[in-house]
Amino acid sequence: MAWVPEFGTSGIRGCVPEELSPKIAWQLGLSVAINFNHQPFLLCHDNRTSSPLLSNAIASGLMAGGSNVLYGGEVITPAVSFYTRQQKLSGAILITGSHIPAHMSGIEVLGNDGAPVDRKFEQKIERLSQSNPAPVNWMNTGKISTISDVGQYWVDQVLTQGDVDLIRQRKFKVVLDAANGTAIPWLVEVIKQLNCTIIGVNMEPSPFYPGRSPNLRVKLLSQAAKMVKETKADIGIAVDGDADRAFFIDDKGRALMGDISGTLLAQIELQRHKGGTIVTPINSSNLVDDIITEHNGRVVRSRVGPPAIVAAVKKHQALFAFEESGKAIYPHLNYLSDSGLATIHLLEHLAKHETSLSTIIDGFPQYHQLKRAIDCPNELKEVVTNHAIREVKEHFTDAKVITLDGVKIIFDDGWLLLRPSGTEPVFRCFAEAQKKIRAQQLLKLGLDWIDHVLKAS
Amino acid sequence: MPSKSPPQSLFGSSGIRGRVHELITGPFAIRVGLAAAQFLRKNTKNPAIMVGHDHRTTGPMITSALMSGLLQGGIPVRMTGMAPTPTIAYAAGKEGMSASIIVTASHNPPEYNGFKFHNPDGAGFSIPQQHELEQLLDTAEAVSWEEFTESSSYDAIPLHIDALLDNCEVNTSHQVVIDAALGVGGLVTPQVLQQLNAVTKILNTPPNGKNYARNCGPSKIQSAAAAEWQHFVRLDDLSKIVQTTKAEVGLAHDGDADRLLAVDNKGRVLAGDTLLALMADFYLSVRGGKVIATTVSSSSVVDHVAKKHGATVERTQVGDVFVSNLVKEHNAVMGAEPSGPFIFPEVHLCPDGPLAACKVLEFLDWAKRPLSSLVDDLPATHLLRASVKCSDDKKRPVMNTIVTVLDTWTDIEDVNRLDGVRVSFADSSWVLIRPSGTEPLIRITVEALSVQRAKKLLKDAKTALGPVIK
Numbered sequence: 001m002a003w004v005p006e007f008g009t010s011g012i013r014g015c016v017p018e019e020l021s022p023k024i025a026w027q028l029g030l031s032v033a034i035n036f037n038h039q040p041f042l043l044c045h046d047n048r049t050s051s052p053l054l055s056n057a058i059a060s061g062l063m064a065g066g067s068n069v070l071y072g073g074e075v076i077t078p079a080v081s082f083y084t085r086q087q088k089l090s091g092a093i094l095i096t097g098s099h100i101p102a103h104m105s106g107i108e109v110l111g112n113d114g115a116p117v118d119r120k121f122e123q124k125i126e127r128l129s130q131s132n133p134a135p136v137n138w139m140n141t142g143k144i145s146t147i148s149d150v151g152q153y154w155v156d157q158v159l160t161q162g163d164v165d166l167i168r169q170r171k172f173k174v175v176l177d178a179a180n181g182t183a184i185p186w187l188v189e190v191i192k193q194l195n196c197t198i199i200g201v202n203m204e205p206s207p208f209y210p211g212r213s214p215n216l217r218v219k220l221l222s223q224a225a226k227m228v229k230e231t232k233a234d235i236g237i238a239v240d241g242d243a244d245r246a247f248f249i250d251d252k253g254r255a256l257m258g259d260i261s262g263t264l265l266a267q268i269e270l271q272r273h274k275g276g277t278i279v280t281p282i283n284s285s286n287l288v289d290d291i292i293t294e295h296n297g298r299v300v301r302s303r304v305g306p307p308a309i310v311a312a313v314k315k316h317q318a319l320f321a322f323e324e325s326g327k328a329i330y331p332h333l334n335y336l337s338d339s340g341l342a343t344i345h346l347l348e349h350l351a352k353h354e355t356s357l358s359t360i361i362d363g364f365p366q367y368h369q370l371k372r373a374i375d376c377p378n379e380l381k382e383v384v385t386n387h388a389i390r391e392v393k394e395h396f397t398d399a400k401v402i403t404l405d406g407v408k409i410i411f412d413d414g415w416l417l418l419r420p421s422g423t424e425p426v427f428r429c430f431a432e433a434q435k436k437i438r439a440q441q442l443l444k445l446g447l448d449w450i451d452h453v454l455k456a457s
Numbered sequence: 458m459p460s461k462s463p464p465q466s467l468f469g470s471s472g473i474r475g476r477v478h479e480l481i482t483g484p485f486a487i488r489v490g491l492a493a494a495q496f497l498r499k500n501t502k503n504p505a506i507m508v509g510h511d512h513r514t515t516g517p518m519i520t521s522a523l524m525s526g527l528l529q530g531g532i533p534v535r536m537t538g539m540a541p542t543p544t545i546a547y548a549a550g551k552e553g554m555s556a557s558i559i560v561t562a563s564h565n566p567p568e569y570n571g572f573k574f575h576n577p578d579g580a581g582f583s584i585p586q587q588h589e590l591e592q593l594l595d596t597a598e599a600v601s602w603e604e605f606t607e608s609s610s611y612d613a614i615p616l617h618i619d620a621l622l623d624n625c626e627v628n629t630s631h632q633v634v635i636d637a638a639l640g641v642g643g644l645v646t647p648q649v650l651q652q653l654n655a656v657t658k659i660l661n662t663p664p665n666g667k668n669y670a671r672n673c674g675p676s677k678i679q680s681a682a683a684a685e686w687q688h689f690v691r692l693d694d695l696s697k698i699v700q701t702t703k704a705e706v707g708l709a710h711d712g713d714a715d716r717l718l719a720v721d722n723k724g725r726v727l728a729g730d731t732l733l734a735l736m737a738d739f740y741l742s743v744r745g746g747k748v749i750a751t752t753v754s755s756s757s758v759v760d761h762v763a764k765k766h767g768a769t770v771e772r773t774q775v776g777d778v779f780v781s782n783l784v785k786e787h788n789a790v791m792g793a794e795p796s797g798p799f800i801f802p803e804v805h806l807c808p809d810g811p812l813a814a815c816k817v818l819e820f821l822d823w824a825k826r827p828l829s830s831l832v833d834d835l836p837a838t839h840l841l842r843a844s845v846k847c848s849d850d851k852k853r854p855v856m857n858t859i860v861t862v863l864d865t866w867t868d869i870e871d872v873n874r875l876d877g878v879r880v881s882f883a884d885s886s887w888v889l890i891r892p893s894g895t896e897p898l899i900r901i902t903v904e905a906l907s908v909q910r911a912k913k914l915l916k917d918a919k920t921a922l923g924p925v926i927k
Contacts, residue, residue, distance in 0.1 A: 017599050022525040026483045049605040053528035056521040056608070060483045063518035103602040138477045138568045139667055141515045146610075208603070 005031070005129050007122040009305035009422025011108035013100060016050035020105055022057035029061020030135060031128040032093065032109055035121070038066030038136065039090035044073065044080045044150060046096040046182040046242040049207045050105045054095045058107070062093070063142035064135035072150040076186045077242040078338035079154030081114030085334070086157065088112070096182070099215040099240040099325075100423070102208055115310045115335030122307075151186045158190050158340040161333070162348040168195035170351040175236040175249065177201040177224035179214050183243030183339070190340050191237075194347060199231050201238075214241030216326045221247060221255040229253035234350070235357055239339050245326035246339035248346065250357035257369065259285040262322030263292070264360060265342055268349045269320040269330075270295040276319030279312045281305075282405050283417050283430045284324050285367050303405035305422050310335050324369075368439040373426040374450050380457060381420035384427060388418055388453045414438050416446045427454070467594070468587040470776030470894030474562050474571030477515045481570045486522035487529075489558075489572055492593035494530020496586075497555050498600075507549035509537035509613065510560035511641045511713040512664030515570050520560045523572070524608055531600035534608035539664065540617075541641045541714035543809035546575040547620060548613035550805055553577075564711040565895065567666055573713075579805030580781035614644055617811070621649045624804050625815040627822050630654040634707040634720075635814070636695040637662040642714030646811040653818055658702055660694055692718065692726045700724040705821060706828050714810035715777070716797030719817060721828040729795035730756035734835055736799065736813075737791060739820040741766040744803075746790025750783040752776075753879045754889055754902050755795045756840050774876035776894060781806040839911035843919065844898040847926050852892035855899065858925045859890055866917075888914050890922065899926070 045051035202211030236249025275296035302312035327337035406419020414433030431442035497504035510516030549557035562569035574582040637643030643662035699707040707720030784792040792800035798808030877891020886905035903914040
């Protein structure tokens with residue numbers, strides 16, 4: 001059991017309190033306050049059972065480190081980064097388990113631009129925590145105050161980002177699957193303001209996520225997909241537990257994979273801005289290359305995980321970024337994925353072009369992507385990855401091998417990616433090809449490789 | 458009789474107290490919350506708790522950590538924010554909570570903080586309760602994740618103010634000066650007294666956790682009596698302003714307003730025993746009753762008063778927890794200590810400074826005479842207090858030795874070892890030597906009919922203690 005905070009690819013995550021205890025949360029707060037020179041911090045959380053206890057511990061740590069705490073309470077995740085950046089705050093701490101199981105949670109530290117802090121900063125925090133830093137003098141201990149408009153501010157701002165009147169005229173019928181999560185009041189407010197009829201699925205807020213897993217996977221959305229068909233809705237929108245991520249369901253009831261909807265959202269941005277750079281991680285479908293080049297775009301591939309994506313976004317001044325997990329980042333407004341911005345831009349596009357989501361998707365080239373995970377203890381990941389890189393390079397001399405994040409092997413008719421998960425004790429295998437049978441072959445090839453390397457390591 | 462807490466106990470006579478970042482840290486507060494949660498889960502049905510803090514700069518930091526522990530332990534929390542100790546304790550009882558925890562170090566210097574634990578009837582946690590809680594500090598466990606709880610905020614102050622107004626009847630407008638010690642009493646007492654038609658002038662408000670109220674840190678304390686009160690005792694300004702404004706009374710709180718001291722219309726700072734005796738007289742007159750509850754350290758003046766009414770005085774150990782329990786045990790009409798805590802059981806068993814302030818006005822209404830003349834009517838005795846430094850670990854051996862030394866004195870009538878050692882003499886004078894429950898001090902109290910006798914007793918006690926401590 002760790003007694004100091006350790007960051008994974010997406011903040012600090014773990015079971016509460018065994019891995020993520022109030023004491024660790026307190027130490028994190030203290031170290032962040034000291035590292036940020038005692039500046040005020042926004043503190044918000046999702047609707048998990050552990051959120052109040054963790055936020056109180058972090059608030060205490062921040063105050064012990066001399067930071068004043070602006071407590072924003074339970075709020076939809078994209079609103080936190082939005083508020084931090086637009087209100088020019090010095091930073092925020094966000095307690096959210098996002099899509100992971102209900103008994104776990106996570107902590108993300110956002111800088112003054114609302115983006116997750118970079119790896120360097122995380123390492124500084126880890127080192128500082130290990131050194132058991134001294135709190136500030138009693139006289140300079142921080143205070144706490146409550147702010148209640150973080151969510152509403154986001155709603156208001158999202159509604160300025162599209163042609164609201166045009167969307168309102170279309171009177172969309174929308175199925176919303178809110179995963180019983182944190183997003184419900186705010187996302188509902190946005191969609192209502194757009195004059196849409198909402199048919200709700202999993203709309204009762206509950207920290208136990210009784211309706212479905214707070215994760216986003218196509219197969220988790222069968223109920224919402226069915227509802228779209230039954231009610232002849234124009235679109236289905238499904239979010240993860242804290243609603244940074246969104247999946248969309250077309251009017252034929254097909255839940256779209258995250259890199260298909262991500263590619264469409266990228267295309268919309270390219271059309272709105274007449275070209276630009278799109279960032280997406282190495283595991284996204286090749287579909288993006290087809291569509292983006294068609295719309296004067298440039299694709300930059302990054303490592304997987306929000307910090308890597310955001311780093312690439314900043315480096316390349318990207319217009320838009322997405323991840324197959326349903327993340328959609330509009331960097332000029334928000335460095336965290338924003339389901340609200342994705343929704344308004346997609347609806348605006350459908351209204352403006354008087355088209356349906358299925359029509360657009362049917363026009364896309366078809367790719368078959370398959371994913372599988374194999375158990376792999378965290379401590380073995382590095383050895384296995386290095387081993388895989390070495391052997392793959394030796395073995396596949398004809399293919400293009402990319403070792404940006406795990407190892408990606410690109411063949412003429414498809415690709416294969418083997419990479420360790422940053423958040424779970426598993427090794428992932430992604431395979432993609434235009435032909436289904438080829439994708440299956442590649443997946444089997446990949447799984448055999450992981451198996452082989454695991455045994456040898 | 459409950460056994461006294463061992464010297465290594467974290468609990469003093471009213472809760473846990475210490476310097477912030479030494480004993481009182483965030484992680485420690487988390488443990489306290491977790492332990493309190495397990496304590497309540499074990500001892501109460503549908504447990505819930507009220508939590509708040511005084512005006513100290515470290516109050517919100519410690520309170521948040523405490524709440525984290527409580528929520529991890531599955532106890533729903535109502536958070537009052539900054540409020541007086543009696544306000545929080547009162548609201549807890551009224552709202553059906555199982556207990557309250559107040560983050561306060563009472564009258565200690567501002568770099569201190571701590572925890573006071575109260576039952577729903579307002580009484581502080583008893584010694585057995587403190588023991589049980591202390592043992593849980595190292596063993597308490599979190600509930601499973603499905604049972605983690607949430608907190609909600611709650612404004613306790615209006616509820617307390619209403620209760621004070623409901624329980625007091627004042628028919629004339631009194632001129633009062635209030636000294637709120639830069640503490641949380643300033644959030645309640647001025648408001649209530651104004652609603653009771655008092656014309657008030659308020660000193661040392663609003664609450665400020667950074668400064669020593671009345672410019673009197675421990676290092677600046679000069680008078681012997683001041684050591685007892687810390688920054689609660691320097692009432693020079695209050696005294697002056699009572700005189701210049703020709704007020705009828707000056708009323709002073711300590712930092713968390715569970716205590717009250719008074720200045721009479723001539724500007725004299727009244728000894729705690731004097732106010733105690735006057736209020737006892739008032740309560741026995743208007744409410745009847747047979748018993749006044751107080752401690753071994755209080756003056757015999759209250760005994761004279763009680764005798765007049767055919768009532769008795771019951772004495773217990775120093776500490777409001779003991780007085781509250783004594784009030785309950787003997788169905789006393791009032792409980793008080795000379796250090797300023799007043800317990801009026803018809804409202805609750807928590808020492809309540811704002812309530813005591815209201816009661817003083819009620820008393821003036823009833824007495825229809827200037828406070829100074831009422832004071833002058835009391836039998837004159839001379840009570841002196843002093844303290845000598847003594848580290849916590851030395852307290853027990855010093856006390857054991859000093860008993861044998863005192864035994865050699867002459868004309869002894871009685872030796873009482875209920876709390877420290879209280880030796881009474883044939884001329885009705887007495888000396889009490891007892892270790893402080895909250896500070897590294899041994900306190901000496903003496904009382905005699907003549908000032909010479911009192912001074913001599915005090916000097917003798919100091920002389921006896923000196924070599925023993927060394």
